[in-house]
Amino acid sequence: MTELEEYYNKFNEEKRLDSRHGQVEFITSMKYIHACIDTVAAGRDKTDIRILDIGAGTGRYAVPLAEEGYDVSAVELVKHNLGRLKQKSSAVKAYQGNAMRLKRFADNCFDVTLLFGPMYHLHAWEDKLAALNEAARVTKPGGRILVAYIMNEFSVITYAFKERHILEGLEGGMLDESFHCTEKANPLYSFVRLEDMERLAEEAGLRRIQVIAADGAANYMRPFLNALTEEEFQQFVRYHLATCERMDLMGASGHTVDILTGA
Numbered sequence: 001m002t003e004l005e006e007y008y009n010k011f012n013e014e015k016r017l018d019s020r021h022g023q024v025e026f027i028t029s030m031k032y033i034h035a036c037i038d039t040v041a042a043g044r045d046k047t048d049i050r051i052l053d054i055g056a057g058t059g060r061y062a063v064p065l066a067e068e069g070y071d072v073s074a075v076e077l078v079k080h081n082l083g084r085l086k087q088k089s090s091a092v093k094a095y096q097g098n099a100m101r102l103k104r105f106a107d108n109c110f111d112v113t114l115l116f117g118p119m120y121h122l123h124a125w126e127d128k129l130a131a132l133n134e135a136a137r138v139t140k141p142g143g144r145i146l147v148a149y150i151m152n153e154f155s156v157i158t159y160a161f162k163e164r165h166i167l168e169g170l171e172g173g174m175l176d177e178s179f180h181c182t183e184k185a186n187p188l189y190s191f192v193r194l195e196d197m198e199r200l201a202e203e204a205g206l207r208r209i210q211v212i213a214a215d216g217a218a219n220y221m222r223p224f225l226n227a228l229t230e231e232e233f234q235q236f237v238r239y240h241l242a243t244c245e246r247m248d249l250m251g252a253s254g255h256t257v258d259i260l261t262g263a
Contacts, residue, residue, distance in 0.1 A: 020225040020233060021218040024240055025255055026060065028214050029148075031241065032257060033061070033112065036144035037070070040111045046070050052110040054099045054135060055117025059085035059092060066091035073110075075102065100130040105138045113139045116148040116257075123183045123190045125200075132204040136262065145206065147258045152181050152191040154219060154254045194251055197258050206260040213244045219254030 041049055046069035053062040056074035058081050066072040066089055075097040076082040085094050095104060099118035115135045122128045135145050156179050160166040169175050174185040181191040194211070201208055218225060218240065225233060243249060250256060 019222070020228075021215060021222050021254075024218040024225075024237060025215040027237060028212065028241060028244055029061070029116070029146075029257060030064070032212055032259060033065070033114070033146065036112050036146065036259065040140075040143055049112070050110045051112045051114070052105070052135075052138060053092075053114045053116070054102070054131070055115065056085060056092075056094070057081050057117055059088050059094075061114060061116065062092045062094070063089045073105075075099065100127060100134060102134045102138055107137055108140045110139050111143050113143065113145045114148075115145060119147060119149050119192075120189055128190075128200055129203055132200055132206070136204055136206055136260075139262070141262055143261065144209070145260045147197075147260065148214065149192050149197060149256050149258065150189060151251060151253055151256055152179075152193045152196075153252045155181055155185065155189075155191045157252070158220070194256075197256070201258065201260055206262060209259040209261055210245065211247075211250060211256055211258050213240075213246075213250050213253035214255040214257050216240045216244055216249060216253050 037049060037051075048071070050071045051062075051065055051073070053059075053065075053072065053074040056062045056076045057078075059074065062072050062074040062085065072091070073093040073095070074085060075095050076085060077096065077098055079096060082094060082096050085092065097104065099115065099122075113135045115131060118131045119128060122131060132145075132147065135147070139145050156175070160169050160175065160179075169185070172184060174182055176182055180193065183190075185191065197211070198208070218236075225236065228236065
């Protein structure tokens with residue numbers, strides 16, 4: 001069992017996504033997934049729209065999209081997560097697999113491809129690029145690829161400064177001179193900046209449609225979000241959706257989603 005599998009056997013991903021900061025991420029991501037579907041659908045029936053969820057976890061996105069009537073396939077590395085996904089829905093065609101090797105899928109067969117989990121955990125540049133190239137390979141010309149990342153500044157602000165690990169981080173080589181997290185920063189998670197995302201897309205021959213802040217300030221505000229009334233929380237969601245495309249706020253978001261298409 002890999003370290004990643006051991007982690008997800010213990011970590012309650014569903015609890016995170018059901019939390020208020022997780023709801024912000026989910027609502028935002030689903031809004032833009034649906035926008036991408038509408039763009040590529042061209043009046044076709046939902047059952048003809050093929051969606052691939054790579055690193056699908058327990059099915060947070062794959063299951064509701066399948067319930068809406070889309071043709072959804074899912075790939076998940078961790079057996080525990082895959083088992084939970086299959087328990088939730090028989091409508092999702094779910095497989096165990098690796099984001100860097102999607103051999104079971106032919107070229108150009110999906111209208112929308114989600115790469116929401118793998119980039120969180122792939123450290124090496126060549127591994128990130130391999131996953132992005134595979135997502136591009138299986139996506140139809142003119143289709144959409146949505147790629148989620150964890151942002152560098154979120155990690156530095158929260159872990160290094162808020163939780164006061166900055167000195168050990170610098171001494172241990174977890175940060176370089178520009179405060180960019182190195183591969184030593186976290187054995188499981190990888191953190192990027194906007195310029196890293198742009199370079200990956202360029203090397204994969206992909207063109208950015210837009211980039212969004214999936215959760216914006218929500219991850220910094222967890223206890224404050226939890227203290228809001230439901231009406232107040234809905235206003236925060238409205239605020240976030242109104243500002244999630246603003247590039248001046250993008251780099252400090254906890255998570256971003258890069259929306260790409262073939263160049």
